[in-house]
Amino acid sequence: MVGLVWLIPALPLAGFLVLVFFGKRIGEPRAGWIGTGAVALSFVTACIVFVGLWGEPDHTYQLSLFEWIPAGRFSVDIGFLLDPLSMAMVLFVTGIASLIHLYSTGYMHGDSRFPLFFTYLNLFVFSMLVLVLGDNLVLTFLGWEGVGACSYFLIAFWFEKDENASAGKKAFITNRVGDWGFMVAIFMTFFAFGTVTYSEFLPMAPGLAQTTATFIAFMLFVGAIGKSAQIPLFVWLPDAMAGPTPVSALIHAATMVTAGVYLLVRVNPIIAASASWIPWTIAIVGCATAFLAATIALAQQDIKKVLAYSTVSQLGYMFLAVGVGGYTAAIFHMITHAFFKALLFLGAGSVIHGMHDEQDMRRMGALRKIMPVTAVTFIIGWLAIAGVPPFSGFWSKDDILAYALNKSPILYVIGLITALLTAFYMSRLVFRVFYGDARWGESAEGELANLKAHTAMNAGTGVDAVTGTDTGTGTGTDTDVLVDTHEDEGTGLSSVHPHESKWPMLVPLVVLAFFAAIAGFLNLPFTDQLQFLNRWLEPVVGENEAHFEMGGVKLTVELLISTVVAFSGIFAAYFVYLKKKIDPRRIELPFFANGWYIDQSITAFMGGVGRKGFELIAMFDKVVIDGAVNGVGRATRGGAARLRTVENGYVRWYALMIGVGAVLMVAFVLTQVSF
């Protein structure tokens, strides 16, 4: 059974190949079914393989298909390493991907490039599976780049709009900065070990000199922060929300962005062998990212932007977990996060769909009555991410916090504050979207005020008729900017009639909600027997995991604190957004809304100094280097004035000269021939 592992990535690849060649002819909806079917079959295969893996020694199975790049002493295979870690990854990746494919058949309905969407999606799943199953660093890198390329395609899926195209490009290039680190790490790994195959070099890692291990670990970390959107390379992820919402759910929440965490967990023996500042750096960067992104999420108005920053923040938790030696906790949180964040994104997609491509929360509200299934499932996701017991996020976040406390109380406290912020901003989102007054079709408060002022002013000057048309076109373009170039566009302000989505979109929501609720039971902290995930991952990470006693009292206190924190966040949001006791503007500071001005600063730097530098170099090429060449040419020909006369008829003159030369040469050779 376990020998079928190659089928897991092969099925989405087959789906991709069918769709790339015949997708257009197959058309909607069958292209969607093929794509969904391929991934669903892959999930079924993964389950079968999972059963088979129980029978393998150490729950590990390796399969090498063929030698990929052999050169000198270097050699890598196209081969798969199936161990508890990759198995866990494969199961949740294929499972969630199947659901999101199904969802997409509904969400992408009517899009002119419907088949292409599933083509990319299948290619993505294939790449992601290669990433986690690859038995060596280079094959992992292949998957790593493959998911990056698919992410690029899918962010820019509606490439007619320039900002979507820019967002895709930004994602790819930012990721490439990380890839630089990944590649250097591969070179160093090969240099040190003579191999890049996990099962060969990881066992040797404990003997590695500390500086070498540090170098490799640091470079892999650079790669990981690119893919997993950590400080300072997180700026691409919020922009990546330009892609269709299922893409945000699958790629930019559940799977691809966790690849960096996976990589670090995979090479945990290298991290263990490196200098102590490496895990500290990982933990601090993770913790800082978690906190920073949470503050930014507080002040976003776009429902997807809130979720995007929330993803960055949750990925920060996972990095924190890796840094403090809680590898299982990192994977645990990765899995629960995959469930609840995919759920939240799909729920948001359902809302956006139902609201006719409205993403601004200022124009939502009271949707729970109209979209009951979406609302209930979304609320489950909210409770999970907010850390309310017994939903899944509570257990996994608490697991991480326990490890953080073991390492440093400061990390623990910042983690707790972030948890409070998380509960707060997620409650804000839920209250503003599903509760409160219906503000559908209203323009946002600020804009409304502006409009009024505008009208009043114009009215004052006494051009009523003109004013009417003015405001009309003004709001018209406003909606145009906000809606995607999606099939069923919002048709105007007054005609917003939210509706509940159809079953292909609701089924995934219900399934994901179920798992978001119960996934915590994978790893309950009370007894060793209940820590299924811990025991399952033991062969991969057990040796290098931080070990500490978690007594009954301490555990109870910690769980209590976490619970209190979660509820405080929720109640705070309740007072601000439902009871309206406090003006939200005192919390949603512009500093947060603008993401601490980090993105702007980087963009300004790149567009300013960076661009200037590039231009200078290009100028240098033109003036100095090429100028020198032309200068030499000019000098030999005695000035520019004569050059022009020489250039006339140059071709013929030269042809003649060449011809004469050639004839002379051949003649010479012929006289010497001695055949």
Place this chain on the structure above:
Amino acid sequence: MSVSILSSVLAAAGSPSFPILASLVFVPLVGAILIALMPKSRPELSRQMAIITALLTGVLSIALLVQFKTGEAGFQFVVQQTWVESLDIKFFLGVDGISLFLVVLTGILFPIALFAAKPDHSPKGYYAWLTLLMAGCMGAFLALDLFLFFLMFEITLVPLYMLIGKWGHGRRIYAATKFFLYTMLGSAFMLVSIVTLAVLAGAGDNGGVSFDFTKIIATDNLATTTGRWLFLGMAIAFAVKVPSFPFHTWLPDAHTEAPTAGSIDLAGILLKLGTYGFLRYGLELFPEATVWFAPVMLTLATIGVVYGGIVAAMQRNLKRLVAYSSVAHMGFALMGIFALNVEGIEGSVMQMVNHGITTGALFILLGFLYSRRHTYEISELKGIAKVAPVFAGVFTLVMLASIGVPGLNGFVGEFLVLLGTFASNRWWAVVATTGVIIAALYLLWAYQRVFQGEPDEANKSFPDLKISEKLVMLPLVGLIIFLGVYPKPVLDRIEPSVKRVVTRLEVKVEGFREPVTRDGADLLFKAGSSHGLNEEHSLRSNPNGTGANQ
């Protein structure tokens, strides 16, 4: 008709006595002469003749590939015919793993270039020059006689000069002249080196003059300083040809003004004459000088990788952009050679082949674009992906290959080059790896401006690829994927010859040991100390070959 001819040729080429290498040179040569003799009034005849010639040569090169013995390091299919006895000049051809795929690339790319584009006027001359160019390239890659190599190397200049000057666009005269004079000047240095070498090192029967490559490398009587000077002479010619920073500025001009077929062959094949020259006539003829000059060459290569990418990003003309990207990509090929280890050099040969394929494909696509819009200016183009999805899709694939995304061909060569260079000169590799970021930057940025967005009026009716155009792209796209997924057959054939070269370097150069990895055995590990490592592997005056323990 032509199919039956081709199949009978294939059968004949299979017989052991068939002089396949000579026919690789003479078939296009004779073809060129025949085309030149054809009446001007029947242009279609010259086209057919050119296509038949190119296809025949292509089939012969495939036959060569099939018959090539994989495990052998030395030259195969050798033919020798004395030519100028007094100077020991021979018509001497042979192929090994290093030249094999360049020959095959020539055999594949030329017919494709013929199908990809037609001349706008005077077809007869165009086809004659193009076919002559093919003969020159084949001869240069196969020659084992220095005089013959020089002759072939020079012969390639004339057709390309004519192609750019007569069938090019815009400032074609300026570009053609610049190209011709620049490379000619470089060749002058090479000629001096070659003649000196023939006189100094020659052990021929006639008064110690010999141009025979095998004889020259067998004798070993070059003084160190002389060797270095002669290497420098050769290096100038090859550095111009590659082109390596700072000798590269002829390339963007030549590409911009060249007709499509000229660009394809220039980027795809002619540039490889430079890197191939370094490998065959630098590394093999002057081992000591190669090791001595390696840091300089590596530095130029690294600058080329980064600098070429940066300048490419700032270009407003697509052809100039691809030309500068060639500077960057050929920088990788140059870098691998001077890594001086098997991984690096194998990667370099692989990179030459891959660059030929991807850049050839890019220029073909740009040719299609030009035939529709009559411009290469990025600012004139917009939103093409919406109206021509297949064109955009193929372009995307080729672009990703060029960026070096693993799974496609471009990755394999670049990766091996950097891997090899990392083992010998770590920090050069670390800097050059930033080239992968820059490559993504300039290509994706150009892609966005040309293909994405809403198409404006001028680009609204951009027709998608025709069947014939798809057929032209098919072999290249196939190779891009095949070589990315399964480069093993290619690498297996390259490797023995590369090992031969590197081993020879170790034998000839005192104190030189191939810079290699630790193989998990020794000194990067705690048990050992870092000092032993540094002594053992400080190969040359190289401040950066130190171990990680520092």
